[in-house]
Amino acid sequence: MNHHDNPIFRNLDEAQLAGFVAACDEMQMSAGSEVIAHGGHGEQVFFLVSGELSVRISSTKGERELARLAPPAVVGEMSMLTGHPRTAAVVATTDVSLLAMPIESFRNRMADGDVPTMKIVCNMAKVLAFRLAELTEKIMELEAVVPQDRSAELQKFRAKLLSDWST
Numbered sequence: 001m002n003h004h005d006n007p008i009f010r011n012l013d014e015a016q017l018a019g020f021v022a023a024c025d026e027m028q029m030s031a032g033s034e035v036i037a038h039g040g041h042g043e044q045v046f047f048l049v050s051g052e053l054s055v056r057i058s059s060t061k062g063e064r065e066l067a068r069l070a071p072p073a074v075v076g077e078m079s080m081l082t083g084h085p086r087t088a089a090v091v092a093t094t095d096v097s098l099l100a101m102p103i104e105s106f107r108n109r110m111a112d113g114d115v116p117t118m119k120i121v122c123n124m125a126k127v128l129a130f131r132l133a134e135l136t137e138k139i140m141e142l143e144a145v146v147p148q149d150r151s152a153e154l155q156k157f158r159a160k161l162l163s164d165w166s167t
Contacts (some may be wrong), residue, residue, distance in 0.1 A: 001055045003017055003021060005072065006072035007072060007123060007127070008047065008072060008074055008124060008127070010123050011119050011123070012116050012119055013046070014119070016115065016119070019116060020116045020120070021099060023105065024047070024099060024100055024101045025044075025073065025100045026054075026097070026098075026099060026100075027046075027097070027098045027099075028097055028098075029098065030092065031093060031094070031096075032092065033091070034091050035090040035092060035098070036076055036086050036089060037089055038056070038058060038073060038086055038087070038088055039084050039086060041079070041085055042076050042079030042085075043102060043103060044076060044100040044103060045075075045076040045100070045103055046074065046075045047072075047073075047074055047100075048070070048073040048096065049071055049096075049097040050071055051092060051097060052091045052094045053068070053069040053073065053091065054068055054090070054092075055067040055075070055088050055089075055139040056077035056085075056089045056090070068093065069090075074124065074167050076090075076103070077124050077128075079103070080103045081121075081124070126153075127142055135161070136158060136161070136162065139154050139158045139161075140158070143158075
């Protein structure tokens with residue numbers, strides 16, 4: 001995959017993209033390898049170049065796959081942005097090629113006002129905002145079809161989700 005095809009790198013010129021990619025570590029992982037451990041503290045943010053990843057969570061009902069990712073994809077971005085533990089495990093379902101940047105380096109680049117990094121963060125924010133909009137739409141659909149007590153619970157959750165700007 002050409003890095004220019006990755007929407008996360010949108011609006012980066014050749015030199016900016018080359019500089020950012022050079023600051024990343026290129027990694028190859030075999031199918032079955034754990035890329036991210038659920039609950040762990042993030043050390044790196046990963047940009048999927050080739051292969052396929054499975055995003056998984058474990059609960060009392062067992063392990064559940066949330067998504068299958070193919071390039072272009074980013075994993076580890078939520079922990080990088082929030083500093084919170086990883087919300088899911090990510091496992092390579094095929095051999096994968098990744099670009100990995102240490103979270104501390106990424107945060108330092110943001111703090112220094114590094115233009116390519118700021119463009120990437122803006123692109124991540126755009127993706128996360130679209131996901132929030134889709135989640136909101138789905139919650140509103142569910143509010144209309146679930147029992148009244150669950151609908152009220154969903155309404156409270158939606159209100160908190162959309163109004164809480166604290167971190």
